[in-house]
Amino acid sequence: MRKTFRLVISCPDRTGIVSAVSQFIKEREGSIVEASHHTDLESKWFFMRHEIDAESLSVDVATFREEFAAIAEEFDMNWYVKDSQDRPKVMLLATKESHCLNDIMHRWHTGELNCDIVGVIANHEALRSMVEWYKVPYHCISVPKDNKMPAFQEIEACIDEAQADTIVLARYMQIFPEYLCKKYRHQVINIHHSFLPSFIGAKPYHQAAVRGVKLIGATCHYVTADLDAGPIIEQDVIRVRHSHAAADMVRLGKDIEKLVLSRGLRYHLEDRVLVHGNKTIVFSD
Amino acid sequence: MRKTFRLVISCPDRTGIVSAVSQFIKEREGSIVEASHHTDLESKWFFMRHEIDAESLSVDVATFREEFAAIAEEFDMNWYVKDSQDRPKVMLLATKESHCLNDIMHRWHTGELNCDIVGVIANHEALRSMVEWYKVPYHCISVPKDNKMPAFQEIEACIDEAQADTIVLARYMQIFPEYLCKKYRHQVINIHHSFLPSFIGAKPYHQAAVRGVKLIGATCHYVTADLDAGPIIEQDVIRVRHSHAAADMVRLGKDIEKLVLSRGLRYHLEDRVLVHGNKTIVFSD
Amino acid sequence: MRKTFRLVISCPDRTGIVSAVSQFIKEREGSIVEASHHTDLESKWFFMRHEIDAESLSVDVATFREEFAAIAEEFDMNWYVKDSQDRPKVMLLATKESHCLNDIMHRWHTGELNCDIVGVIANHEALRSMVEWYKVPYHCISVPKDNKMPAFQEIEACIDEAQADTIVLARYMQIFPEYLCKKYRHQVINIHHSFLPSFIGAKPYHQAAVRGVKLIGATCHYVTADLDAGPIIEQDVIRVRHSHAAADMVRLGKDIEKLVLSRGLRYHLEDRVLVHGNKTIVFSD
């Protein structure tokens, strides 16, 4: 994988931003590998992502960061610059269903996802053997119905000890508590097994079967305190027919769930997702 | 178009139905062109549709109907048999938007939809010239905000005088009154410009833009007294990005609306749609 | 999984087939769970598949088979009846790429594919550890460029010893010899990484990148002596853009390859695929 610096910016829209940023990159000999822009005309907000060939640059990432601060201040930017070889640390959470977990771990194992999987937390033992085959630590933390807080504190400690910066709920069948949603804001990615905002909450495939829809879907989104209402990163659907009962939808839906989650996670890991209010800008490749 | 008899049946599931029906057809020398079955295991209900080559049969449709009645009674069937050359009479309702109307009329004009369009009712004059080019009667019936009932009575008279058996709301921007929904039960087809049950009601594309979904859709359904909640016939979606504002979604959505409505209407006209509770069985080809 | 008998028939089309078959089933008290028909009007050939609830039948599968023979002869049928609980024996062949293999084994492991995986044959050691985690025998049979026949004879012996009835080339990078294509006619399933008949042969993604197509695809088909030209079971595509180089297409294509292969394999295992000349009838659910 080519070493790049990813410069990600959002700020109030005004004349001169692109010029200032590209001038800055040019002065440091930077060769731009990929550039994406978006202006939200309604809120007059500007979004930009650059991938710059690290080899071409005359400065390292720390110097880049230090020197860019002046421009950032001038334009009132939310921004960061990141070395693409600094691999994000990912903690996966799961319950018993393995399709999403298997899919992510296989992609990671074969080098498709550029991250370190630092552990799997599950509230059952079912997936231990699979996870350990990948030589990834498995933490079984059960969440008792009537006393969940200690479990979530244990989960929090586990995440923090592993220094995870990305948390993936890979069909984790527990509602993440509000205080963790806030602490890990825009760091927790969930896969919901419906085409949101349809069928919020439990048993969406059964809701879909009752309503008689002709397509079922899945939604990858950032988790917020508001259940299934966080910013959507990616969605997709698959066709169903009258011959498909809820159980068939569960089976067919798995394929969409794992694809949508893996796509959304890849966008997140490659710094392609910018959150704006309750929506996302996704600079997909 | 080959002349066929379409035999459409729904009844409680039990052993011997297919045998009795196919024996009946065989005894009359019928050659089956297309046969579809579905058993709803939950409600134990059975659905069947046959297309039988009319030329092969030793009886005409009236005799077929008369003689089949005994089997129908034995198995407690809801059923009908129809000559495929008896063209349904379709009344179209529209407002100012022309994309669905143009699409349906063009398909009809080129022989793709096997029906007679007996008229267009609109609450504005905007579409008259286009409709009259097709030599179809245009009825402009405005629906005043504060006194809608007389307008709907005029619409009802217009439908009945034309002996229309299928009513299509082709982006008709008025809510059909409950008494007409009941009178024309499972005869009124609407296109809703969202992937139901998401974004029920007004301005679904604006709701979609606010929610930040990554796909937008359209839904073709039978109209019931319950707004946007009738049995779904067909749905489809199209991908959108952060760069698409609500106005772009309106434009992109039109392509899905017209495709979904035309597909749903074709299924209905070919007697491929069976309603079961609030769901449909669609024996698509 | 409900125990059913699957009765699969193809024969010259004529009046009375459905009647005879359904009469036969009814006389044995059979409750039909799923029934599919197709008439090829051009060749005047008829295809039919029934799933009959085994519990409802008054006969076992052997008796059913014996008694049905008379009808089969009368109508000159190609046919078989199979107990759905007789699990097909599947041999997987692979090289180094693991995405299809992992996908199939995970589905099988979680009970989604109703078969026994009796072994994996590969021409490299790369996938041994993964396969052995699933407790499936791994046979490494290398295929030397200049002397392939002994290797294929070893493969043949391995398949026959395991009594495999279905052979899946899960991105197996060797051309299956003609004599094995003939021996295992309509039993060998391949995944080709293009939307056939586009880009036959080697490096289809590179061919696609050169041609500048806007969609790439994958094709699941029965292997015949004619390279990449056997009967197609299933296909699908994914959108690509100018920003995707051949290497990106390789990555994106993997998702389509594994979905298409797994879908095609499932249809095959559930006796939903009938071959007619060089085409398939797929009675998908």
Place this chain on the structure above:
Amino acid sequence: MRKTFRLVISCPDRTGIVSAVSQFIKEREGSIVEASHHTDLESKWFFMRHEIDAESLSVDVATFREEFAAIAEEFDMNWYVKDSQDRPKVMLLATKESHCLNDIMHRWHTGELNCDIVGVIANHEALRSMVEWYKVPYHCISVPKDNKMPAFQEIEACIDEAQADTIVLARYMQIFPEYLCKKYRHQVINIHHSFLPSFIGAKPYHQAAVRGVKLIGATCHYVTADLDAGPIIEQDVIRVRHSHAAADMVRLGKDIEKLVLSRGLRYHLEDRVLVHGNKTIVFSD
């Protein structure tokens, strides 16, 4: 529609291009509404498209063009700048099939396509009435099998007299002669009724039916002297089943043909398509 200037550039890739261009825009107070970049890493070529709010600029389009020339020369650019309100002049060519023609004319009539349709040339009279309803000149130029050249010269004269800059073959069933392909290079857009490069040439749906593919498609491309081999602008597909004979594919395919052609045409009219060798960069919105 907002008045913008569209600046479209392709040139050898090197450091400083974006900086120079954005500096130029900034100095003229330009507010960038949309910006797209692409670097082809293999050929080391750079592509860029800007939409700049015309109201924000301190210069008119002629001055912009004059002053930008120095930068263009420095970086060896192929480039143009265009006022979005200078509407392209489009000549449509058709035969008897109306679905693509009707679709384009309806979109144009309702303001969705920002162009002037300056005429329709057809080799039959069939579509005259429809075209004339839109108040568009209809030129019937028949193309005799044994003497086509005079007809094409008449077509050429007709295109040139109308000063058309975009020529759309909307299911025009004649092969465009090589000399016109060269004269109107990258100005002639065709819709081919297959997923190219599959099924080049005549009767692609019949070829598709014979091959037994599970998806059929359509391809919008620039016409070159090489039949069906020009740069692809847009493609899409639709699913078919064994129950669909070639005639059904013809019907189903029409929906894809008209969508793909209209999408491709819109990209072209909005200067979103850049040709690079035999491929396109499409800066879709």
